Amino acid sequence: MAPISIKSVLISESVDPRCRAILEENGIRVTEKQNMKKDELIAEIKDYDGLVVRSATKVTADIINAADNLKIIGRAGTGVDNVDVDAATKKGIIVMNTPSGNTISAAELTCALLMSLSRNVPQAAMSMKQGNWDRKKFMGAELFGKVLGIVGLGRIGKEVASRMQSFGMRTIGYDPITPPEVSASWGVEQMSLEQLWPQCDYITVHTPLMPSTVGLLNDETFAKCKKGVKVVNCARGGIIDEAALVRALESGQCGGAGLDVFVEEPPKERSLINHPNVISCPHLGASTKEAQARCGEDIALQIVDMVQGKKLVGAVSSTQNYFSVLCYYKTCISKDKPQNIIQLFSTC
Numbered sequence: 001m002a003p004i005s006i007k008s009v010l011i012s013e014s015v016d017p018r019c020r021a022i023l024e025e026n027g028i029r030v031t032e033k034q035n036m037k038k039d040e041l042i043a044e045i046k047d048y049d050g051l052v053v054r055s056a057t058k059v060t061a062d063i064i065n066a067a068d069n070l071k072i073i074g075r076a077g078t079g080v081d082n083v084d085v086d087a088a089t090k091k092g093i094i095v096m097n098t099p100s101g102n103t104i105s106a107a108e109l110t111c112a113l114l115m116s117l118s119r120n121v122p123q124a125a126m127s128m129k130q131g132n133w134d135r136k137k138f139m140g141a142e143l144f145g146k147v148l149g150i151v152g153l154g155r156i157g158k159e160v161a162s163r164m165q166s167f168g169m170r171t172i173g174y175d176p177i178t179p180p181e182v183s184a185s186w187g188v189e190q191m192s193l194e195q196l197w198p199q200c201d202y203i204t205v206h207t208p209l210m211p212s213t214v215g216l217l218n219d220e221t222f223a224k225c226k227k228g229v230k231v232v233n234c235a236r237g238g239i240i241d242e243a244a245l246v247r248a249l250e251s252g253q254c255g256g257a258g259l260d261v262f263v264e265e266p267p268k269e270r271s272l273i274n275h276p277n278v279i280s281c282p283h284l285g286a287s288t289k290e291a292q293a294r295c296g297e298d299i300a301l302q303i304v305d306m307v308q309g310k311k312l313v314g315a316v317s318s319t320q321n322y323f324s325v326l327c328y329y330k331t332c333i334s335k336d337k338p339q340n341i342i343q344l345f346s347t348c
C-alpha cells in the first residue's frame with residue numbers, strides 16, 4: 001500500500017499511554033484532550049491527520065465534514081457505532097478498530113453479570129452494607145443445567161459460550177454469518193430466533209448495534225420468551241429495547257437484567273437502573289488494564305503500519321472483523337466506489 005502521511009493525531013479519550021508512546025516514537029505529534037464539546041472538536045479537527053477515540057466521542061458527519069486533513073479515525077476498541085462510517089468513507093477517511101483487544105474482558109464481564117443475576121450478588125452485598133443479614137430474600141438458582149441463548153456468535157459470544165459451558169449451561173445461539181458447524185465446534189447449537197426465545201433461561205446479546213439489531217429484544221420477542229427469562233446486554237444500548245425491558249421486568253416476564261450499556265450514556269432515564277431486578281455497570285466491558293493496553297497499543301501500531309505503507313493485518317482474522325478489513329480496503333482500493341459498510345455487512 002502507498003504510505004499515508006500522518007503527522008499529528010488527536011486522542012480524544014482516555015487511551016492507554018502506550019498509544020501515545022508508540023505514535024511519538026514514530027515521529028507523530030500527539031495531542032490528548034478529553035471531554036471536548038462537539039463545537040470544540042469541529043473547530044479543532046482540521047489540525048489533525050488522525051483521531052483516536054473510544055466509545056464516548058461521537059464522530060458525527062459534521063465533525064467529519066470539518067476534518068479537512070483527517071485521514072484516519074482509529075477506534076481503540078470494538079464498536080464503531082459512535083463513528084459515522086458512511087460520512088468518513090465518502091470523505092476517504094479510513095475507520096479502523098481493534099476488535100480483539102477487549103474480547104476477553106467483555107466476555108468476562110458478561111459472565112460476571114450472568115452469575116450475579118443467578119445469585120443476586122450485588123443486591124446481597126448492598127443489603128449487607130446496610131446492616132442486614134437477609135438469607136431468604138436472596139435465594140438464587142443454579143446456572144447448572146440452564147439454557148443460555150447467545151445472540152451474536154462472534155468473538156465475544158464464543159468466549160462467553162465456553163466459559164458458561166464450564167458452569168454446566170447448555171448454550172444455544174443465533175448468528176446470520178457464523179456457520180452453524182463452526183459454532184457447533186464450540187458447543188453452541190444454532191437455531192432461528194423463533195426457536196431460541198422460548199428455550200432460554202438466560203439470553204445474552206453480542207451483536208454490533210446496527211439497524212437490524214436495534215430492539216432485537218422488544219415487547220413481541222419478550223412475549224415469546226420463558227416467563228422470568230434473565231437477560232444481559234454487554235454489547236450496545238438499544239439492542240434490548242429499554243422501554244420494553246422495563247415493561248417485561250414490571251410484568252415478571254423478565255426476571256432480571258444485567259446491563260453494561262445504555263442507549264444514552266450516562267443514562268438520564270433511571271427507571272431501568274433503579275429497578276430492583278436490574279444490575280448495571282457504567283460501560284465497563286473493556287475497562288481492564290489488559291484490554292486497554294492491547295487496544296491502545298493495537299490502534300497505534302495500525303496507524304504506524306499505515307504510515308509505513310504496510311498492509312493492515314493486525315487483528316484481522318475473519319469476515320467478522322468487517323470494519324477493519326472492509327473500511328480499509330474500500331477506502332484504499334475502491335475509493336471511487338464508496339459503499340456503506342453497515343449495509344454491506346447486513347446484506348452478507
Ligand SMILES: NC(=O)c1ccc[n+]([C@@H]2O[C@H](COP(=O)([O-])OP(=O)(O)OC[C@H]3O[C@@H](n4cnc5c(N)ncnc54)[C@H](O)[C@@H]3O)[C@@H](O)[C@H]2O)c1
Pocket residue numbers: 078079080099102103106151152153154155156157174175176177178206207208209212213234235236260261283284285286287320321
Ligand atoms: N461493553 C463493552 O465494553 C464492550 C466491549 C467490547 C465489545 N462490545 C460490543 O460487543 C459487541 C460484539 O463484539 P464482538 O467483538 O463479539 O463482535 P464480532 O463482530 O466478533 O461479533 C458480532 C457478531 O454478531 C453477529 N450479528 C450481526 N447481526 C446479527 C443479528 N441480527 N443477529 C445475531 N447476530 C448478529 C455477527 O455475524 C457477528 O458474528 C459489539 O457491539 C461491541 O461493540 C462491548
Ligand SMILES: O=C(O)[C@H](O)COP(=O)(O)O
Pocket residue numbers: 054055056076077078079080102235283285286287
Ligand atoms: O465496543 C467497545 O470496544 C466497547 O464498548 C468498549 O468501549 P470503550 O472503549 O469506550 O470502553
